[in-house]
Amino acid sequence: GAGVSQSPSNKVTEKGKDVELRCDPISGHTALYWYRQRLGQGLEFLIYFQGNSAPDKSGLPSDRFSAERTGESVSTLTIQRTQQEDSAVYLCASSLVASSTDTQYFGPGTRLTVL
């Protein structure tokens, strides 16, 4: 079946501009996660959504970052007034439910370059 998809696959923007990254999770998955991976580094957690519960925003690095999710479907990650340090691959993952044994399925990521 279809996996997690993300768009765009690549995004180049100028410093100070806003960007929106999209994630389409696997149908039926109630949990959705956003991570960031800087070049040569491990993944950093940003935010996760579980059903209708309030999202866990504890990983967002600044108030320039925000995310929304419509029901149990698509999610958008917005970065306002982008900075060069925001350059990274942004990865989205989804799982059936959020639990200690869930399997997270990752999308291919969006590579963001801030000039």
Added chain:
Amino acid sequence: DAKTTQPNSMESNEEEPVHLPCNHSTISGTDYIHWYRQLPSQGPEYVIHGLTSNVNNRMASLAIAEDRKSSTLILHRATLRDAAVYYCILRSGGSQGNLIFGKGTKLSVKP
């Protein structure tokens, strides 16, 4: 979630078994041990997870020490496609959230 320690890199020859170690000396009784891997230019993918007993699936085996302070991911017959960064991650029994990724082990497979 408790911390894990893995070697930065390992090398293997194609078609030979690979044993990837992970130390987690501060693991608690309800922590699950998860392994993910990330192939070049791709998102991570799930490999295997376990609690106390050894686990096998089509991708790999997970051997868990009796005291649970360490575990080993076993690839029975490495292929070139197995070249990736392998992450060992602990998830507590009450955890309902994100995975915490360390630096992982970069596995190189030589033909």
